[in-house]
Amino acid sequence: MKAFAASITAWLSAGTAHAAIASVAATPFLNQVDNQTWIIGNDVWNMTQGLQFGVKLYYKDRDLVGDAWGHYVSYNGAANNLAWTSARIVTNGTYHSTPFIDVLFTAAEGDMHWVIFQGQHGAYQYFINHALPDLGEFRTLWRLDNTTFPNGRTVTKDGPLPPLSEYVAANKVQDETWLAPDGKGYITKYDWTSWLREQDYYGVYGDEVGSWYINPGKDYYNGNHLRQELMVHRESGTGDAVQLNMVHGTHFTASSNDAFPDGKMWGPWLWYLNNGSQPDAAAQSHKESASWPYPWLKDPAYQTRGRVSGRLVLSDGRPASHAAVFLGDNHPNKTSLDMGSTYYYTTYADKSGRFEFRDVRTATYGLQAWPTPNSSIVDVTTTLLRNDVVVGKKGVTQLGEVDWAISNRTRVFQVGDFDRYSYGFEYGGAAWQHALVNNCPADLVFKVGVSETGEWCFGQTYLGNWTIEFDLSEDLEAEKDALLTVSLAGYSSGASSTVWVNGGTKVGNLTSGAPQLANDPSLYRSATAAGEWRLFEFGFGAGVLKKGVNTITFELTKNSTWHGFMWDSVILEL
Structure with a gap:
């Protein structure tokens, strides 16, 4: 109770603080300090919630926020932070004999709920929309003390967050991306991206404390299996350790601007505190998955x-x-x-x-x-x-x-599996890392039946020609049709390509700025496996093909650094 007392006395007089401690020592609580300050918690942790930011997070006799920003809810990046106008307990009950409260913080856009159980290391959270505008990004997050939480963990990456000293202003090359001080590689928050619907638990941790998000139910997320999202990172301006809960995100999509019905619920998820142990967080994640949908939430639509x-x-x-x-x-x-x-x-x-x-x-x-x-x-x-x-x-x-229903055409060749990912190609599906596409060549020749799939690179960004050579055993009748299917795992704007057959017949183009090629940020935000999937079909007369060696060429005629085409599959059929 030492930490709880420290938080209480920061806001209340000594006389009222003692009474407050005595009344809530064994049960979850909400205490209102003034019209824009509240304290919530239980016998394990407590947090002071201000107009926008939750600060003074006490756990294990220490403040986990320190000089960082703390907890907040925002949309469209940090452009709109929700401001809380009131707080109240909407449920005061028990589940399996354990007391809990549901604390509702009200904002103009909707209601943020904290469900706090006695003895729980953390709290469940959920948000109910009432008046959010059409938007692309909606998130909750913690920005925590950088010395207490030096490490990050997702389902695909685990290790130290880059120290703030490495973010050298002169080395900044784009949004949240810097050339490393030694000139070898890059530092970017997007390297901490992972597959959203595959995550079990993720967060930031140190030797003594860990702060984790566990989202067993994922039906409130936007997108499909391919949704990837930034989850943890170092805040470059302050050094804060960031634990990001992108419940509606657009970091790797071409467009996800949505309107939400009144009552749309994101969550509940569990924000979980422990001693930094990953095995403990994994065990808690398994427990939460077995309990979802949570029976203690009595919302009829949820149940x-x-x-x-x-x-x-x-x-x-x-x-x-x-x-x-x-x-x-x-x-x-x-x-x-x-x-x-x-x-x-x-x-x-x-x-x-x-x-x-x-x-x-x-x-x-x-x-x-x-x-x-x-x-x-x-x-x-x-x-x-x-x-x-x-x-x-x-x-x-x-x-x-x-x-x-599937195609019944005759397959001439297929380069790469048709699966919406760049897997199988050189570097395809490597760990998220900035500028990996620089390793792909300007010119490439792939010989069907001779070249291995891995000889085709995952991304094309340099001016030049990528050519597929293939043999036909006989001339084709001129009146027959051919269909070239081009499946892109992702596309970042600024690159255009002309598609040629046998060097002299133009059968199509992939033009930057065309509606079908709206920008997704995959290639310049460290993605190596997928972005927004696109499908193109180019039909042409089979008479332009000939007996012997033929070619399909993708001539990149316009480019931009780290922008271009991420490949999934190229297929020719008759």
Whole structure:
């Protein structure tokens, strides 16, 4: 209780502080200091909440915020921090004999809830929208003391955060990216990106304390399986250790500006404190996943859920083994990565094509599916879409066999698996790191049947020609049609390409600024596997092809540093 007393006495007189401590020593509490200052916590931790920032976070007899900014909620980056106008306890109950309170902080845009259990190291949090504007980024976060939390951990990266001394102003090359002081490599917060829907727990930690986010339910996130997001980093201006909860994000998408219905709920997730132990955080993550959806949250819409099951079968009779399956907007007008107004569910089919979604909020959805890495269907160039999937209360929506129509054209060649990722290509899927695409060449020749997939590089950014050579055993009839399918794992604006057949026939172009090539920041924000997936089909008369050696060339005619094309697959069919 030493830390609790320190926080209380910072705001209250000595006489009232003693009474407050005695009344809340064993139970979660909310104490109002004035009309814009409150103290919340329990017998383990406590935090002083101001008009915008939560500071004076006491745990294990120390303040974990120190000179950092603390906890806040904001949208569109740091342009709009929510300001709290009032706070009150909306639930005061018990669950499994443990007392808890639900503290609601009100802002003009909506309500931030802290659910605090007795003895809990941390708190559950959730936000309910009432008047958020159309937006791309909405987040909660902690900015914590940099000496207490020198390390960061995501599901794909773990280690020390760069020291503030390495952020040399003269070495800044772009948004939150600096040339390393030794001139070897770069320092950027985007190297701490990870796959959002794969994360188990993430946060910042030191030898004595760890602060983690555990998000067992991910249906409130925008986007599909490919959503990647910045999770932890060093704040370059102050050195704060940042624990970022991007519940609606656009760091690697072309467009995710959404309007939200009144009542849209993000969360609950668990903000968890411990002694810095990752095994303990992992165990807590497993426990939270087993408990989700949380039974203590009595919101009817949150608790009313059903299931969806079925089996995906390709039109050639094959099961859609290990396909990515997505439950999203009904009759969509956005890509599945860009959807974000309501609730979204992701899973994978098994080897026989069977899939199931559990604990789905009742609504009407659109079902989508596409090939995924290492599946047996990476030759499939179509996406399944089935609309009007109705999920009812506590029932199972059984879709039975879902037919997935695929191309019946004759395949001439395929370079790279068709799976929306750059995996298999040189550097494709490497750890997030800035400027890796600089290692890819300006000119490249890939010989079908001779070259290995790894000889095609994951990204093209330099002016030059990338050429695919392939043999045909006979001349083709002039009246036949050919179809060149170009699948991009990502695209960052500023680069344009002309597509040639046999050097003299232009069959298409990939033009910077075209609606289909809106910018996603993947290549210049450290991504190596994916950004916003794009699909292009260029048809041409097969008569331009000939017996013997033929070529498809992608001539990059316009470029910009670290901007260009991230490849998924190139396919020629007749």
